[in-house]
Amino acid sequence: MRWEEVQEKFPEEWVVFEAVEAYSQDGFRCINSVNVIDCYEDSLDAMQRYKQLHRDQPRKEIYFLHTSRPDLKIEEKWVGFQRWR
Structure with a gap:
């Protein structure tokens, strides 16, 4: 699901989600x-x-954000992201 679809389906909500397709x-x-x-x-x-x-x-890429956020570009340092191979 794209972020725009999440925003439409869950307006003004906090969502917990798994990143399915992402890159650094x-x-x-x-x-x-x-x-x-x-x-x-x-x-x-x-x-x-x-x-x-x-x-x-712990190996899944899980986040929680408010749907008022305009996009899903997240500073890696802020979330403590660690890439698993």
């Missing part, structure tokens, strides 16, 4: 396609779900 460029993680796992009105609930998923499946 100039210190940013650019995400083209996602699978939405859950959505929340409260950021703390979304963060708890993110932490649980990250703990249970």
Whole structure:
């Protein structure tokens, strides 16, 4: 699902999602396609779900963001992204 579709389906929500199609460029993680796992009105609930998923499946590329965010270009340093091979 593209980010624009997520924004339409879950307006003004916090979404927890897995990056399906993504690449790194100039210190940013650019995400083209996602699978939405859950959505929340409260950021703390979304963060708890993110932490649980990250703990249970550390090799998956999981994020949580608010759908008001204009795009999915995320600074790698900010999210502590680590590429697994």
